[in-house]
Amino acid sequence: MKVTLNRDVLIDELSTVQRAISGKTTIPILTGVKIVLTEAGLTLTGSNANISIEVFLSAADEKAGLLIEQTGAIVLQARFLSDIIRKLPEKILTLELQENNQVTITSGKAVFNVNGLSADNYPHLPVIEQQNQFKIPARLLNKLINETSFAVSLHESRPILTGVHFVLEQNKLLAVATDSHRLSQRIIDVEPTDQQFDIVIPGKSLTELSRSFKDEEQMVEISIMENQVLFKTENMQFYSRLLEGNYPDTNRLIPNNFNTEIEFNVPSLLAAIDRASLLSHEGRSNIIKLAIDSEQVVIYGNSPEVGNVEEVLSYNSVKGDPLEIAFNPDYMKDALKAFGNIDIVIKFISPIRAFTLQPTDDAYQFIQLITPVRTS
Amino acid sequence: MKVTLNRDVLIDELSTVQRAISGKTTIPILTGVKIVLTEAGLTLTGSNANISIEVFLSAADEKAGLLIEQTGAIVLQARFLSDIIRKLPEKILTLELQENNQVTITSGKAVFNVNGLSADNYPHLPVIEQQNQFKIPARLLNKLINETSFAVSLHESRPILTGVHFVLEQNKLLAVATDSHRLSQRIIDVEPTDQQFDIVIPGKSLTELSRSFKDEEQMVEISIMENQVLFKTENMQFYSRLLEGNYPDTNRLIPNNFNTEIEFNVPSLLAAIDRASLLSHEGRSNIIKLAIDSEQVVIYGNSPEVGNVEEVLSYNSVKGDPLEIAFNPDYMKDALKAFGNIDIVIKFISPIRAFTLQPTDDAYQFIQLITPVRTS
Numbered sequence: 086m087k088v089t090l091n092r093d094v095l096i097d098e099l100s101t102v103q104r105a106i107s108g109k110t111t112i113p114i115l116t117g118v119k120i121v122l123t124e125a126g127l128t129l130t131g132s133n134a135n136i137s138i139e140v141f142l143s144a145a146d147e148k149a150g151l152l153i154e155q156t157g158a159i160v161l162q163a164r165f166l167s168d169i170i171r172k173l174p175e176k177i178l179t180l181e182l183q184e185n186n187q188v189t190i191t192s193g194k195a196v197f198n199v200n201g202l203s204a205d206n207y208p209h210l211p212v213i214e215q216q217n218q219f220k221i222p223a224r225l226l227n228k229l230i231n232e233t234s235f236a237v238s239l240h241e242s243r244p245i246l247t248g249v250h251f252v253l254e255q256n257k258l259l260a261v262a263t264d265s266h267r268l269s270q271r272i273i274d275v276e277p278t279d280q281q282f283d284i285v286i287p288g289k290s291l292t293e294l295s296r297s298f299k300d301e302e303q304m305v306e307i308s309i310m311e312n313q314v315l316f317k318t319e320n321m322q323f324y325s326r327l328l329e330g331n332y333p334d335t336n337r338l339i340p341n342n343f344n345t346e347i348e349f350n351v352p353s354l355l356a357a358i359d360r361a362s363l364l365s366h367e368g369r370s371n372i373i374k375l376a377i378d379s380e381q382v383v384i385y386g387n388s389p390e391v392g393n394v395e396e397v398l399s400y401n402s403v404k405g406d407p408l409e410i411a412f413n414p415d416y417m418k419d420a421l422k423a424f425g426n427i428d429i430v431i432k433f434i435s436p437i438r439a440f441t442l443q444p445t446d447d448a449y450q451f452i453q454l455i456t457p458v459r460t461s
Numbered sequence: 462m463k464v465t466l467n468r469d470v471l472i473d474e475l476s477t478v479q480r481a482i483s484g485k486t487t488i489p490i491l492t493g494v495k496i497v498l499t500e501a502g503l504t505l506t507g508s509n510a511n512i513s514i515e516v517f518l519s520a521a522d523e524k525a526g527l528l529i530e531q532t533g534a535i536v537l538q539a540r541f542l543s544d545i546i547r548k549l550p551e552k553i554l555t556l557e558l559q560e561n562n563q564v565t566i567t568s569g570k571a572v573f574n575v576n577g578l579s580a581d582n583y584p585h586l587p588v589i590e591q592q593n594q595f596k597i598p599a600r601l602l603n604k605l606i607n608e609t610s611f612a613v614s615l616h617e618s619r620p621i622l623t624g625v626h627f628v629l630e631q632n633k634l635l636a637v638a639t640d641s642h643r644l645s646q647r648i649i650d651v652e653p654t655d656q657q658f659d660i661v662i663p664g665k666s667l668t669e670l671s672r673s674f675k676d677e678e679q680m681v682e683i684s685i686m687e688n689q690v691l692f693k694t695e696n697m698q699f700y701s702r703l704l705e706g707n708y709p710d711t712n713r714l715i716p717n718n719f720n721t722e723i724e725f726n727v728p729s730l731l732a733a734i735d736r737a738s739l740l741s742h743e744g745r746s747n748i749i750k751l752a753i754d755s756e757q758v759v760i761y762g763n764s765p766e767v768g769n770v771e772e773v774l775s776y777n778s779v780k781g782d783p784l785e786i787a788f789n790p791d792y793m794k795d796a797l798k799a800f801g802n803i804d805i806v807i808k809f810i811s812p813i814r815a816f817t818l819q820p821t822d823d824a825y826q827f828i829q830l831i832t833p834v835r836t837s
Contacts, residue, residue, distance in 0.1 A: 173736070392574045
């Protein structure tokens with residue numbers, strides 16, 4: 086293997102596959118990046134127990150400027166390789182495989198000899214048949230992920246809840262996540278397709294996936310096999326394992342009849358909740374209280390040791406019964422951040438029943454649910 | 462106490478005194494900031510075992526916009542106060558002392574009530590007579606600190622070496638620090654003065670001091686008492702304790718006769734050392750090797766498990782005997798960073814004797830010393 090190429094392009098691609106590489110794995114070869122050079126170009130692969138990422142630098146890519154002298158393959162320790170390449174003196178570098186799995190990295194007058202491992206020993210990635218495909222723009226997929234994945238459970242007591250449930254049917258793609266204290270569900274209309282699926286993807290995989298798209302305008306091809314999903318763009322293949330088991334029926338959790346409804350602008354409500362949470366974070370229970378009556382809407386935070394806060398809130402409109410309800414401000418902050426800068430309506434049944442948050446614009450098929458904290 | 466003022470100005474001043482406030486102190490009141498309001502303005506004080514910082518916001522300061530309704534004093538938990546003020550909704554805020562040491566913080570519709578402690582219980586700062594003063598521009602003082610303080614010892618086995626030794630005599634100010642493996646000494650000429658001193662200031666105090674000057678053009682007045690030093694600017698008083706004991710005679714450590722001399726441009730040498738250290742950091746001994754002969758100058762780094770690096774160095778000129786010497790690259794990197802973008806000469810006696818680094822421009826009275834590592 087011998088290739089000369091642009092340093093910055095290689096740094097960029099390495100940082101993508103490094104998302105799948107952990108320094109802490111018990112399988113030594115997985116701390117490495119697999120480098121495969123063919124006449125067509127350079128493929129980099131990183132992998133861990135949950136995800137695998139493969140990127141491809143085409144020989145035709147002018148920016149990468151690949152000069153391929155001899156094909157071959159090797160596995161190099163990823164973090165170390167990345168440190169070296171970042172510090173090279175020139176804009177181009179040469180990688181050359183020597184005997185005994187040593188690779189010489191040359192740039193300007195700097196010459197590194199780095200010990201590698203045989204690429205033959207690198208685990209094979211799953212083979213996914215390129216059928217059952219479904220296409221979606223990266224931007225839309227990222228939005229769906231950001232609107233739901235924050236609500237997955239971080240505890241392994243119910244593993245299925247650590248994933249986001251995706252259901253494709255009838256030209257709609259639904260994504261829902263819940264940790265049993267709060268829920269976030271978004272539905273988007275998609276191009277007519279005869280595909281359908283019902284899968285649960287680990288929240289952590291989705292977070293890494295959403296950070297891996299360099300160009301949000303590109304299309305992402307989603308293919309599914311028994312226990313794997315592949316997200317494919319022009320030069321990246323992102324594999325994630327799927328979670329096994331039945332996702333709970335979240336539809337029945339969403340209430341329909343309410344007694345109090347109030348409309349807020351998200352950024353101004355978020356700022357007020359954020360202030361109130363400064364006090365609740367100092368206390369043991371971390372709750373804040375919202376009081377709605379015909380005259381005003383007030384938020385309260387209290388921590389006997391350090392002090393208290395109250396703020397009269399601005400709102401767009403309110404209707405229904407007066408209400409006092411307590412909740413975890415961090416769930417509320419997460420929910421509001423997922424909405425962005427829009428107006429929403431919050432609908433309540435009673436102080437002990439979950440309340441819903443939705444954009445005032447119904448076309449936006451997005452609903453969130455937060456379970457209150459019982460006080461008294 | 463009741464005062465209305467500009468939020469951003471208060472945030473700024475709070476962040477300065479917070480440099481002296483630790484959340485981990487065993488004396489609860491020292492986690493607080495002392496706030497004293499007089500007709501003249503607002504004084505904030507933070508303190509720990511090593512340093513105390515006092516800043517003053519004048520009633521005449523237009524940007525601060527102090528509206529003083531009633532004078533008074535209180536101590537408020539610093540981190541918490543800072544969090545609250547950063548998140549206030551409006552550009553101005555009002556602090557009002559209530560009964561029981563409670564302070565009400567109001568901004569827009571947000572109202573915080575925060576528990577404080579009586580300012581009477583806050584420890585008194587040392588009283589330093591405003592004589593024995595010496596003035597120096599903040600920019601020059603910062604430069605002196607940055608050129609020396611990195612070389613102090615981080616170990617308490619010889620406490621005196623954790624400080625920087627400052628000697629003012631004969632219109633010269635000398636600063637020197639050493640951890641016994643390397644040394645950095647800088648001398649600056651100062652305005653004629655009949656003052657003289659010989660003190661050791663903790664390295665940590667100096668690091669905080671150098672970050673506390675908002676305006677590097679202002680003059681700093683240095684006053685010394687038995688075991689304290691005060692750095693005073695127009696609106697800040699920075700107190701540090703002094704280290705007790707005799708600083709070793711570092712002059713005798715600096716050699717005079719050399720056998721090999723080589724001139725480098727600092728940034729290009731630093732980049733090469735940085736690359737070589739990638740390998741040495743992976744090994745147990747963390748050393749790199751420099752080989753100088755009549756034909757070339759080469760740097761080597763080696764770590765049997767991961768690989769090796771070698772790089773032919775660019776240099777300006779070389780004279781004297783060939784040499785091979787090994788050293789800790791981190792000491793070299795620290796030394797080079799302290800020089801900035803200039804040319805330096807490195808002078809060697811032998812592979813087992815300390816070598817010196819100096820600007821090629823002699824007018825710059827700056828010398829560093831690094832002890833090599835014996836190999837073989």
